[in-house]
Amino acid sequence: MHERSFLVHAIVYLAAAVVCVPLASRFRLGSVLGYLAAGCLIGPFGLALVSDVDAILHFSELGVVLMLFLIGLELEPARLKAMRGAVFGGGTVQMLACGAPLVLAARAVGLPWGGAIVAGLALALSSTAIAVQTMRERGLLGAPLGKTAFGVLLFQDLAAIPLVGLVPLLSDDRGSHGGSAGLALAKVVVAVAAVVVAGRFLTRPVLRAIARTNLREVFTAFALLLVLGIAEVMELAGVSMALGAFLAGALLASSEYRHALETDIEPFKGLLMGLFFIAVGMSIDFGLLASEPVRLALLVAGFVAIKTVALVAAAGPIGVARGERPLFAALLSQGGEFAFVVFGLARAARVLPGDWDKALTLAVALSMALTPLLVLAAEMLRRRVEAGAAREADPIEAEDAPVLIAGFGRFGQIVGRLLFASGLKATVLDHDPDQIEMLRRFGFRVFYGDATRLDLLHAAGAGSARVIVNAIDDVESNLRLVDLVRSHFPQLAIVARARNVAHLYELERRGVTIIERELFESSLLAGRHALELLGVRPFEARERADKFRRHNEAMLTVLGADGGGDDSQRRARVREARGELERQFQKDVEELDRREGADWHRDDER
Amino acid sequence: MILVIQAHPYPDRSRANRALGRAIHDLDGLEIRSLYDLYPDFSIDVGAEQRALERATTVVWQHPIYWYTAPALLKLWFEKVLTPGWAYGPGGTALVGKRCLWVATAGGDESSYREGGMHGQPFEAFVPVIRQTAAFCGMRWLEPLVVDGAHRIDEAELSGLGERYRERLRELVAEEGRGEGGGDA
Numbered sequence: 001m002h003e004r005s006f007l008v009h010a011i012v013y014l015a016a017a018v019v020c021v022p023l024a025s026r027f028r029l030g031s032v033l034g035y036l037a038a039g040c041l042i043g044p045f046g047l048a049l050v051s052d053v054d055a056i057l058h059f060s061e062l063g064v065v066l067m068l069f070l071i072g073l074e075l076e077p078a079r080l081k082a083m084r085g086a087v088f089g090g091g092t093v094q095m096l097a098c099g100a101p102l103v104l105a106a107r108a109v110g111l112p113w114g115g116a117i118v119a120g121l122a123l124a125l126s127s128t129a130i131a132v133q134t135m136r137e138r139g140l141l142g143a144p145l146g147k148t149a150f151g152v153l154l155f156q157d158l159a160a161i162p163l164v165g166l167v168p169l170l171s172d173d174r175g176s177h178g179g180s181a182g183l184a185l186a187k188v189v190v191a192v193a194a195v196v197v198a199g200r201f202l203t204r205p206v207l208r209a210i211a212r213t214n215l216r217e218v219f220t221a222f223a224l225l226l227v228l229g230i231a232e233v234m235e236l237a238g239v240s241m242a243l244g245a246f247l248a249g250a251l252l253a254s255s256e257y258r259h260a261l262e263t264d265i266e267p268f269k270g271l272l273m274g275l276f277f278i279a280v281g282m283s284i285d286f287g288l289l290a291s292e293p294v295r296l297a298l299l300v301a302g303f304v305a306i307k308t309v310a311l312v313a314a315a316g317p318i319g320v321a322r323g324e325r326p327l328f329a330a331l332l333s334q335g336g337e338f339a340f341v342v343f344g345l346a347r348a349a350r351v352l353p354g355d356w357d358k359a360l361t362l363a364v365a366l367s368m369a370l371t372p373l374l375v376l377a378a379e380m381l382r383r384r385v386e387a388g389a390a391r392e393a394d395p396i397e398a399e400d401a402p403v404l405i406a407g408f409g410r411f412g413q414i415v416g417r418l419l420f421a422s423g424l425k426a427t428v429l430d431h432d433p434d435q436i437e438m439l440r441r442f443g444f445r446v447f448y449g450d451a452t453r454l455d456l457l458h459a460a461g462a463g464s465a466r467v468i469v470n471a472i473d474d475v476e477s478n479l480r481l482v483d484l485v486r487s488h489f490p491q492l493a494i495v496a497r498a499r500n501v502a503h504l505y506e507l508e509r510r511g512v513t514i515i516e517r518e519l520f521e522s523s524l525l526a527g528r529h530a531l532e533l534l535g536v537r538p539f540e541a542r543e544r545a546d547k548f549r550r551h552n553e554a555m556l557t558v559l560g561a562d563g564g565g566d567d568s569q570r571r572a573r574v575r576e577a578r579g580e581l582e583r584q585f586q587k588d589v590e591e592l593d594r595r596e597g598a599d600w601h602r603d604d605e606r
Numbered sequence: 607m608i609l610v611i612q613a614h615p616y617p618d619r620s621r622a623n624r625a626l627g628r629a630i631h632d633l634d635g636l637e638i639r640s641l642y643d644l645y646p647d648f649s650i651d652v653g654a655e656q657r658a659l660e661r662a663t664t665v666v667w668q669h670p671i672y673w674y675t676a677p678a679l680l681k682l683w684f685e686k687v688l689t690p691g692w693a694y695g696p697g698g699t700a701l702v703g704k705r706c707l708w709v710a711t712a713g714g715d716e717s718s719y720r721e722g723g724m725h726g727q728p729f730e731a732f733v734p735v736i737r738q739t740a741a742f743c744g745m746r747w748l749e750p751l752v753v754d755g756a757h758r759i760d761e762a763e764l765s766g767l768g769e770r771y772r773e774r775l776r777e778l779v780a781e782e783g784r785g786e787g788g789g790d791a
Contacts, residue, residue: 537616537617537618538642538644539642540615542646542647593619
């Protein structure tokens with residue numbers, strides 16, 4: 001591609017996306033449908049602005065590679081353990097429930113057994129890209145339904161790998177591969193070993209060194225280099241790039257840079273996934289569709305219907321609530337991107353006869369376009385049902401950390417240590433790599449990253465946590481985090497650190513109710529000690545401090561209520577309030593003397 | 607060793623309490639712990655309190671009567687320090703055989719502590735709760751020192767009261783010195 005046409009292409013893709021995606025979102029159809037429509041629009045069967053669809057599809061598969069890297073990153077051993085029921089139990093049930101009828105149906109429409117097995121199993125896989133994107137847009141990822149669906153998708157990603165390996169075995173001319181099988185196996189073993197060794201022992205020190213330089217873009221560059229490099233090594237060894245990326249991700253899952261890596265890779269993944277959807281849209285062969293509309297309509301309708309019914313049936317045993325089963329089925333009803341890969345391989349290996357690979361690819365692409373519509377329908381159905389019956393209570397989810405602590409300096413640390421000591425898993429976000437390294441050695445779950453980035457909050461599990469302790473010292477960042485949480489994670493209760501009174505007012509203005517001024521309590525304690533040294537008994541000193549606190553808070557409310565007024569008014573009010581407190585203390589002392597030292601039913605004899 | 611647990615939130619503001627405190631503060635053989643001074647935030651150091659109790663052969667609870675029983679912090683002290691397995695229940699023998707002296711100051715006098723009086727009952731009616739607390743832990747109950755009418759007691763009576771308290775503790779220390787450890791239960 002020479003330079004000018006590259007630029008033109010980029011402009012075409014970006015413009016199509018910028019026009020179509022917001023439109024689709026606007027009508028609640030989801031961004032995926034927008035990208036697909038953009039692809040149809042600019043593709044060979046639309047405006048024909050782009051012709052080299054296969055090259056684009058291949059390039060944009062890097063989006064899938066990055067996505068699998070991110071999925072690998074999610075697979076922290078502890079999390080995998082907590083999810084193993086959803087992944088292996090749910091995944092197996094789904095693959096069996098969908099795969100078996102699809103294989104039989106493929107056989108029934110005339111495919112040979114080999115082709116039917118490949119086609120049926122490939123169609124049983126759903127699109128992680130579409131399902132996850134759709135769930136994220138609808139805020140379902142943290143919900144029980146989303147977690148189950150994600151578990152199923154994860155299992156599919158694992159199941160796709162042997163499926164890709166299965167295709168050549170079912171091929172009629174498999175003899176040609178036999179000779180170098182030993183060598184190929186050796187290459188795979190060496191490549192996997194290299195990735196494991198590099199991921200375990202080399203990457204973390206390098207990441208740490210780079211993080212310490214504070215050059216954000218170098219960190220990003222290294223993250224990309226890491227994923228693409230590993231993908232390339234695996235490709236050279238004859239293993240799928242996606243598997244390599246997945247492996248690399250899984251190896252870094254328990255590293256402290258997990259969230260930072262997620263955050264940095266995410267935008268690239270997002271753009272490339274968009275490009276991937278566009279390419280899918282472009283690849284929809286409207287010529288084939290026009291020549292055989294009935295066959296294709298039946299094909300799409302048939303496989304989506306079989307899959308939807310099978311998913312609804314499987315949803316019960318997997319533990320999806322009754323009312324949510326149609327939505328669950330709709331989310332996973334489409335064919336996935338792996339199907340494209342499998343059909344491509346199957347054509348090359350001549351497992352699929354005639355134009356079946358083209359027809360099936362087209363059917364999968366159309367099923368992807370159908371998903372947002374099915375999801376809309378399922379949501380309407382659910383609203384209908386919910387209107388009739390009371391909603392089932394959401395189960396309390398234990399697997400994710402219920403608390404996030406943003407900022408782990410002097411303030412956040414005390415909060416964190418108290419929580420940890422109470423056996424609560426807290427996810428800690430901080431941006432000082434040295435600090436993090438030290439804390440990790442003490443066994444804290446600490447992650448490196450800027451807590452005011454939305455994607456990092458997502459990655460850290462803000463969608464499912466219950467409480468966020470905003471312990472960031474910088475006032476501006478502190479408030480930015482509050483704004484983000486208020487608008488994107490309304491379920492999160494905020495415990496905020498306030499630097500000073502002005503900051504406190506800013507927090508209150510944003511609706512934060514639990515605010516601690518960072519020095520207030522320790523200053524009160526110092527004041528108590530001073531009183532004690534001057535002869536006031538400790539308990540009385542404490543009561544005065546308590547009274548002072550209450551009075552001070554009331555005063556802040558009054559002063560904050562009118563927006564302050566001008567400076568002299570404010571000063572006058574503060575002076576007045578202080579006088580009031582003095583009189584109050586005096587009254588208290590007199591009251592105590594009367595009650596403790598004197599008679600209250602006769603005159604004092606002293 | 608005699609352990610004196612004092613529980614008065616405003617010790618300097620009560621005349622009776624000041625007199626009692628002054629009377630004993632310089633006696634040998636005492637360990638005095640003033641709960642409201644030690645724990646103004648009500649966060650009692652249970653371990654320290656139990657160790658102090660273990661050192662003692664006689665325990666004195668000295669406090670004003672608030673709402674017919676001990677002040678809140680002493681009540682909390684009972685709840686936190688007298689733990690099962692330590693003070694009572696299986697293996698709870700830490701206090702068994704120790705002597706317990708109750709020193710209580712009440713604002714009302716005999717005329718208010720009687721049937722039909724301001725408090726409806728003679729003072730003896732309010733003793734069993736504290737007494738049984740000691741008994742439950744296996745402690746031996748000594749004849750308590752109850753000061754009533756503390757609100758209008760005059761200076762001469764106050765110093766007499768202090769003298770009585772001081773004498774009482776001196777006797778107990780002396781008994782301990784003779785290895786008797788037995789009181790007038």
